[in-house]
Amino acid sequence: MPTNLPAEAKAKLAKYREARTHEEKIKALEEAISCIPHHKHTEKMLRQLKKRLAQLRRELEQRPVKGGRREEFSVEKEGAAQVVLLGATNSGKSSLLAAITGANPEIAEYPMTTRRPIPGMMVYEDVEIQVVELPAVLTDGLEETSMAYRSLGMARNADLIAVVLDASNKPLEQLRKIVDMLEDVGVMLKKERAKVILEKKDSGGIRLVTFGKFHGSLDDVKELLYGVGIRNAVVKIIGEATLEDVEEQAINESVYKRGFVILNKFDMKTDQSEEVEELAARLGIPLVKVSIKEGKGLEELKRLIFESLGLIRVYTQKDGVVARKPIVVPSGTTVGQLAYLIHKELAEGFKYAKVWGRSVKVQGQRVGADHVLQDKDLVEIFAP
Ligand SMILES: Nc1nc2c(ncn2[C@@H]2O[C@H](COP(=O)(O)OP(=O)(O)OP(=O)(O)O)[C@@H](O)[C@H]2O)c(=O)[nH]1
Ligand SMILES: [Mg+2]
Known part of the structure; x- marks a missing residue:
């Protein structure tokens, strides 16, 4: 080991x-x-x-x-999560950004139009998700661009990577090359979010956030991370994970990112579309076919973005009054964790909660801190 x-x-x-x-x-x-x-x-x-x-x-x-x-090459995260559009030039990243957010980027036939990251905000039902177009990583001849590694660096820090393919220009080669380039920077695309997410910080020591079960202790994690020179980090455990899973993240530095493929320009004569679908299936990542020109596939795309993020919305209620906006949390979040996110003292004084929604059999059921929430649940927490 x-x-x-x-x-x-x-x-x-x-x-x-x-x-x-x-x-x-x-x-x-x-x-x-x-x-x-x-x-x-x-x-x-x-x-x-x-x-x-x-x-x-x-x-x-x-x-x-x-x-x-x-040049400034970063975008401050806003909204519940950040999705990046990564792809070759002319694949339609700006067109997509304009179609699903309120942003107004330059859209043009000539290559390399977008030369810095451009953010927009997508509204899905009542959740705001940031979408960022990254400068192209491949030229129209499918060679690496001079900005490729800066875009890939930003993709590494995003919550979700949407690989945008131009169906009219050897999409299979595009997908292969982009997957390889991502691997070069230590990013593996996955459908599901990985078990361990390691976010390095500048201060605050080592913190452990568990959305599931961790077979180890905070002290074990500290010892392991100090050993490789990491003194400040937030370690998130999703699902069930062991100390070895944390170790793999810390040493390999590879990160598993949720991702999916957008096969754009489906209105045009396309080749390799079946091969692209096969490769996506083999990689275990979803694929959506879109034509911005014909306005097709955009609703499905928005839904896929939200679903791929693995987030749920929880509505909170206090003294019978429901909060206007939901709290957006990772799926698997328990009532106790929700209380902690709202306020440390609310978690410490937690007595019980009442829940309405899909996670309970009886509406308004009383539950304990370990109760796992589901999308659109309504929760009232009782603490003295
Ligand atoms: N036929 C067709 N053309 C499209 C579609 N989406 C985008 N385009 C066209 O493709 C060209 C490039 O679109 P952009 O959105 O600027 O592409 P981009 O990926 O942002 O390109 P760069 O910023 O240069 O990397 C434009 O002429 C668009 O009108 C589509 O679904 N079908
Ligand atoms: Mg563009």
């Missing part, structure tokens, strides 16, 4: 994590890789670390020349 890494390798990995600049990171990572022994149990980790190294080198190359203005 990775835990048996030599102390030297762990120390180098720690140095890598603490490194601030690209140059420092590259140096520390090269050193770490050189002192990890090659055998069956380290194979996967080494592969990941080497990919990360390649990515850092590429990012260094792609940085604007000294003296040139560094």
Whole structure:
């Protein structure tokens, strides 16, 4: 197991994590890789670390020349979640953004129209979800663009990745290349959200949030993360996970992201559409066919975005008055966790809750803190 890494390798990995600049990171990572022994149990980790190294080198190359203005390449998260549109140039990312949000991006036939990330807000029923168009990662000849790795870096931090394909321009090649590029930056597309999500922070120590069951303790997690130089992070456990799952996230640095494929321009003559569907199925990610020109598939797309995020809406009520907006939480959230999200003291003083909706057999049923909520439940929490 990775835990048996030599102390030297762990120390180098720690140095890598603490490194601030690209140059420092590259140096520390090269050193770490050189002192990890090659055998069956380290194979996967080494592969990941080497990919990360390649990515850092590429990012260094792609940085604007000294003296040139560094373009702003980040978008502040807003709404219940962030979805990114990732794809080749001219695949219709701006057209999609305009169709499902109120944004008004430039849409044009010529390639590389969008040169910085553009956010918009999608309203799905009563939930606001941020949609961000990322600058194209492939040219019309399906070569890597100069902005590719900055877009991929943003995709790594999103909650959901929508891969947008142009059905009229070798969509199978587009999908293959984009999946490979994502893998290069340590992102694996998945239908389901992974068991462990590790969000590194600048302060606040190590925090553990469990939406399910964790076979381990906060102290175990701290020891493990300190060992690889992570001092501040929020570790989210979804479903059932062990300490080894946390370790895999911490060491491999690969993240599993929910994703799906949008096969756009379905009104045009398309080839490879069956192959694309097969590949998506093999990867285990959903696919939706869309034509923005004909306005087809857009409602299904919106629903898929919401469903793929794995979120539920919970309405709260106090003294018989229902709050106007729902609280949006990961599916699997319990009444106790909801109380904690509302207010720490509400969780500490928790006596019981009354629930109406799909998660209960009897409407207005009294439940305890462990009760798991469902989409659109109404909850009233009683605490002294
Ligand atoms: N036939 C057809 N054309 C479309 C569709 N969606 C977008 N287009 C056209 O494709 C071209 C490119 O659309 P954009 O939305 O600008 O594409 P993009 O992915 O944002 O492109 P870049 O920003 O350059 O990377 C435009 O001429 C659109 O009108 C569609 O569903 N069908
Ligand atoms: Mg665009």
